[in-house]
Amino acid sequence: MSYYLSFQYSAIQKTVLRHDRLWSIAGISQILSYMNEIEMRKITEDHGGTVIIAGGGKYTARFDSEENAEKAKKEIIELISTRLPMLEFQISSVVQANSFKEAGEKKLGENPYPGIIHELNEKKRCFRGYGVTFNPHFAVCEECEEYPAEKGLYGPENKRLCRICYDAREARKISIQNPKDENNLTSMEEIYKNYVKPLSIRGLHIPSLMNEMFPKDGEKEEIGRIAVWMSDMNRMNDMISLWLRQEEKEILSTFDSLKRLFIDAISETLKSVFPEDSIVKRDGEFFIPFRLIVAGGDDLCIVMPDKYILDFVKAYSSEIKKRTDEQKLKEYHFALTRAWLEEEAEKAKKEAEKENKPVKKEYHYSGISFGGSFIVTSIHAPFTRIHALGEELMSEAKKVTERKGNSVNWRVLSTDEESSSDEILRAEKPLFVEESLHGKTLSFNKYMELCDEYGTMSGSRVHQIVNKIIEFHQDPEKLKTWLLTLPEASNTGSPVQRMLLDENLKDQDGRLNIPRLVTLFELISLKKRSE
Ligand SMILES: [Zn+2]
Numbered sequence: 001m002s003y004y005l006s007f008q009y010s011a012i013q014k015t016v017l018r019h020d021r022l023w024s025i026a027g028i029s030q031i032l033s034y035m036n037e038i039e040m041r042k043i044t045e046d047h048g049g050t051v052i053i054a055g056g057g058k059y060t061a062r063f064d065s066e067e068n069a070e071k072a073k074k075e076i077i078e079l080i081s082t083r084l085p086m087l088e089f090q091i092s093s094v095v096q097a098n099s100f101k102e103a104g105e106k107k108l109g110e111n112p113y114p115g116i117i118h119e120l121n122e123k124k125r126c127f128r129g130y131g132v133t134f135n136p137h138f139a140v141c142e143e144c145e146e147y148p149a150e151k152g153l154y155g156p157e158n159k160r161l162c163r164i165c166y167d168a169r170e171a172r173k174i175s176i177q178n179p180k181d182e183n184n185l186t187s188m189e190e191i192y193k194n195y196v197k198p199l200s201i202r203g204l205h206i207p208s209l210m211n212e213m214f215p216k217d218g219e220k221e222e223i224g225r226i227a228v229w230m231s232d233m234n235r236m237n238d239m240i241s242l243w244l245r246q247e248e249k250e251i252l253s254t255f256d257s258l259k260r261l262f263i264d265a266i267s268e269t270l271k272s273v274f275p276e277d278s279i280v281k282r283d284g285e286f287f288i289p290f291r292l293i294v295a296g297g298d299d300l301c302i303v304m305p306d307k308y309i310l311d312f313v314k315a316y317s318s319e320i321k322k323r324t325d326e327q328k329l330k331e332y333h334f335a336l337t338r339a340w341l342e343e344e345a346e347k348a349k350k351e352a353e354k355e356n357k358p359v360k361k362e363y364h365y366s367g368i369s370f371g372g373s374f375i376v377t378s379i380h381a382p383f384t385r386i387h388a389l390g391e392e393l394m395s396e397a398k399k400v401t402e403r404k405g406n407s408v409n410w411r412v413l414s415t416d417e418e419s420s421s422d423e424i425l426r427a428e429k430p431l432f433v434e435e436s437l438h439g440k441t442l443s444f445n446k447y448m449e450l451c452d453e454y455g456t457m458s459g460s461r462v463h464q465i466v467n468k469i470i471e472f473h474q475d476p477e478k479l480k481t482w483l484l485t486l487p488e489a490s491n492t493g494s495p496v497q498r499m500l501l502d503e504n505l506k507d508q509d510g511r512l513n514i515p516r517l518v519t520l521f522e523l524i525s526l527k528k529r530s531e
Contacts (some may be wrong), residue, residue, distance in 0.1 A: 027168030056297015231372030
C-alpha cells in the first residue's frame with residue numbers, strides 16, 4: 001500500500017506580480033521554481049518517497065508510510081509559509097492507494113480527472129498572510145510596503161527590506177556562467193546555461209531592471225520600448241489527465257520529457273534570436289538583452305526590447321513545431337504523440353461510457369502546440385497590467401484558433417507621443433503562426449514575408465496610409481482611389497503599385513482587405529524598429 005500527496009499553485013500569479021520591479025518578479029519566480037523543482041524533490045527523497053511530478057507549479061509524490069507522507073507534507077507547508085508567506089497554494093490530504101491511478105479514482109471517482117487532482121481544484125485556497133496591520137513599532141519594507149522590514153536586510157540606497165524582497169533580490173542574481181550546482185538547476189537556470197554556452201563574452205549579467213536591456217554609455221542611455229511575451233500549452237489539462245492514467249514511472253518520464261522539450265525549444269530560440277552581437281554594453285559591463293520571468297512546465301513569460309519580438313515569435317513557433325512532429329516526439333516520450341493521446345482518450349471515453357459517466361470531453365488532439373501573446377509598451381508600464389492584458393489576448397488567440405496550432409495575438413500600447421491605431425481600427429488577428437486560419441487570415445509567418453516585401457516603404461508613408469484608413473473609416477474603395485493618386489502608384493515595381501495588385505492583400509470580392517493592411521502596417525512599423 002502507498003500514500004500519495006499532491007500540491008499545486010498557479011505559475012504566474014499574485015505572488016510573482018505583487019511588486020512591479022523586474023528583479024522582484026523574476027527573483028520570486030526563481031524562488032518558486034527552486035522550491036518546486038529542487039527542494040520539494042529533496043524533501044520527498046529525505047522521507048523515502050518517490051517524486052511523480054515536480055515542476056510547472058505541480059507536485060505529486062508517493063510514500064511507503066502514512067507517517068512519512070505526513071512529515072513531508074508538514075515540511076513542504078513549512079517551507080512555503082516561511083519562504084513565500086503570500087503564496088496561494090493547494091495541498092491534498094494524504095491518500096492511501098495501491099497506485100496513483102487508484103488514488104485518483106478513489107476520492108471522487110470522476111474520470112478522466114483523477115480525484116486527488118480534483119480535490120486540489122476544489123479545495124479552499126490556503127492563504128497565509130502575516131496580516132500586518134498598522135503597528136508603530138514595525139518598520140515596513142521600503143520596497144513592497146507590505147511586510148515588516150527585518151534587521152540587517154538592506155537594498156540599494158540603504159532601503160530597509162523585508163525577508164521576501166531581500167530573498168527576491170538575492171534570487172534574481174542567477175549565476176549564468178558558473179552555476180552553483182550543475183545537477184540541481186531549475187528549468188530557468190538550465191535555459192540560461194544553454195543560452196550562454198556558445199557565447200565568448202564572459203562576465204555576463206542578467207538584467208534586473210527594465211532599462212538594463214538597453215545600451216548605456218555615460219550620460220547616454222538609449223532606452224526603447226519593451227515587448228512581453230506570454231504563452232502556455234494548448235489543452236494542457238486534457239493531456240495531463242490522460243498522462244496520469246499511465247504507470248507511475250511513465251508519468252514521471254512523460255513530465256520530464258515535456259520539460260526537456262520546452263527547455264530545448266526555448267534555449268534554441270534564444271540562441272538564434274539573441275546572438276553574440278545583441279549583447280548589451282552598459283558602461284563597460286555586458287548584459288543579455290532579455291529576462292525570463294517564468295519558464296517552467298509549459299508556461300513561458302519573457303521580456304525583451306521590442307525590436308526582437310517578431311523574430312522571437314517566428315523562431316519559437318518553429319522550434320516547437322520541429323520538436324512536436326510525430327516522429328520527433330517519439331525521441332521524447334510516446335505519451336506526447338498525437339497517436340497515443342487519441343488512443344488513450346478513446347479508452348478513457350469507453351471506460352466512462354461503461355460506467356455511465358457523463359462524457360463531455362472532446363477526444364480529438366491536434367498535437368502539442370502553444371497559445372501566445374505579446375505586448376509592446378514602455379518600460380514604465382505596470383507589469384500587473386501588462387500581464388492581465390497578455391492573458392486576455394492569449395485566451396482570445398486560443399479560442400479563435402480552437403487550440404489547434406501555435407497561435408499569436410498582440411497589442412502595441414500607445415505612448416504619449418503616438419496614438420495607437422489598434423483601438424480605432426479593426427485588424428486581422430489573432431493568427432496561427434504557421435497556417436492560415438480556415439483560409440480566412442494569413443499566417444503570422446506569411447505576414448513576416450510581406451513585411452520584407454513592403455518594408456522598403458518609408459515610415460512616414462506607412463503612417464500616412466494608416467491615417468487615411470482612419471479618415472476613410474476603413475472604406476477600401478476610397479483608400480484605393482487615394483492610393484492611385486500617389487506619384488509612386490504609376491512607378492512599375494514600387495511598393496504602392498505592388499500593394500494595389502497583390503492578391504494576398506485583397507478580400508474575396510477583389511477589394512483591398514483593410515483589416516489585413518492594418519495588421520501589415522502595424523507589423524511593418526514594429527519591424528522597422530529592428531533596422
Ligand atoms: Zn518587501
